[in-house]
Amino acid sequence: MSVSYPQLANDLADMGAQLSPSEAQGVLIGLWLGSGRASEAEWCAELRDDAASHALPASLKTVFNELVEQLTTADNLGLTLVLPDDSARFGDRLFAIIEFAQSVLYGYALARGPAEKLLSPEALEVFEDIKAIAELDSQVDPAADAEEDEINLNEIMDYLSAALIVMYISLHPPVPVTEASQRSH
Numbered sequence: 001m002s003v004s005y006p007q008l009a010n011d012l013a014d015m016g017a018q019l020s021p022s023e024a025q026g027v028l029i030g031l032w033l034g035s036g037r038a039s040e041a042e043w044c045a046e047l048r049d050d051a052a053s054h055a056l057p058a059s060l061k062t063v064f065n066e067l068v069e070q071l072t073t074a075d076n077l078g079l080t081l082v083l084p085d086d087s088a089r090f091g092d093r094l095f096a097i098i099e100f101a102q103s104v105l106y107g108y109a110l111a112r113g114p115a116e117k118l119l120s121p122e123a124l125e126v127f128e129d130i131k132a133i134a135e136l137d138s139q140v141d142p143a144a145d146a147e148e149d150e151i152n153l154n155e156i157m158d159y160l161s162a163a164l165i166v167m168y169i170s171l172h173p174p175v176p177v178t179e180a181s182q183r184s185h
Helices: 005-014 021-035 040-047 058-072 090-110 121-134 146-171
Strands: none
Touching (some): 005 021, 021 040, 021 146, 040 058, 058 146, 090 121, 121 146
């Protein structure tokens, strides 16, 4: 990610959005999962409480463009998730991943994504996992093994990075390029 989490937080606040950067990206990913595509304008409308038109700051345009590229590039192995960096407290990073998952589900619902019963087994598994992550307890147990918690959180982030692409491709398979589609008319 070429834009820092604090910069995104400042830009979201400046435009009147009440969401964290993780939530904002989660909504965007959910919109794409649910509908196959979402415009900057659609995303911007969801970021703000009022209906006024507002241009996206450059940092948010970068998040949008990077997501589009990552979802539509055939050789991409994972999404770059917008989460606090490793220097942030563990509890803050855990809370951000929970908010992210909740926001993916919210965006998916806004886009009226396919009902669970219509999802392929692969997409359903990812959807169920996102729901489980969204329901995690954000309270950090001081008696827990901090190193194990870090490992688990990193595994969740790595899983989501790849699994969200799997779900997107399952819901919106790429159209194969054929010889006929490449001919000039």
